[in-house]
Amino acid sequence: MYIHPRLENCRRIFIRDYRLDMEIGAYPHEKNKSQYVVVNIEFWVPLALNTPVRDDIDEIVNHDYVRPGIQRILERGHINLQETLCDAIVELVLSHPKVIATRVTTEKREVYADCACAGVEVFKFKEAQQ
Numbered sequence: 001m002y003i004h005p006r007l008e009n010c011r012r013i014f015i016r017d018y019r020l021d022m023e024i025g026a027y028p029h030e031k032n033k034s035q036y037v038v039v040n041i042e043f044w045v046p047l048a049l050n051t052p053v054r055d056d057i058d059e060i061v062n063h064d065y066v067r068p069g070i071q072r073i074l075e076r077g078h079i080n081l082q083e084t085l086c087d088a089i090v091e092l093v094l095s096h097p098k099v100i101a102t103r104v105t106t107e108k109r110e111v112y113a114d115c116a117c118a119g120v121e122v123f124k125f126k127e128a129q130q
Contacts, residue, residue: 006125007101010044015061020070024079024108035108037085041066043093043102065096082106082120094126101125 018039023032045060060066069092079085086104093102107119 004101007044009047010100011047012042012044013061015039015041015066018067018070020074022074022079022085023077024082024085037082038107039070039085039089040105041089041093041102042104043099045098045100060096060098066093069093082108082118083122086120086122090122090124094124099126 018041020037020039021034022037024035024037043060070089073079073085073088073092079088086106089104090102093099093104101124103121103123105119105121
């Protein structure tokens, strides 16, 4: 598996199959219709956070950032495109001071009769501080 040089001294954290029931879709027939979306979130933090106590990781994943932040995104209402959702989650995760990179994928099931699922992936590094 290829590891980008900027991530060699980092710990990878993975939130797998985070399920959302939300309004997402660009077509008129999708407005006001709740749809099932699966989100996978990977992010990298410096290895210095790899301590026996999970407090640092739990702080990012559960208490202060990722899950509550996603709920705030959903509370805004209808999301037009999966790309919009991915971009919003990437920016949310990267806004945490300990996170240096993130990858977010979303998958929407049973999209259309001729399309079983549709997915989007976004990967981004935090911009270097100057």
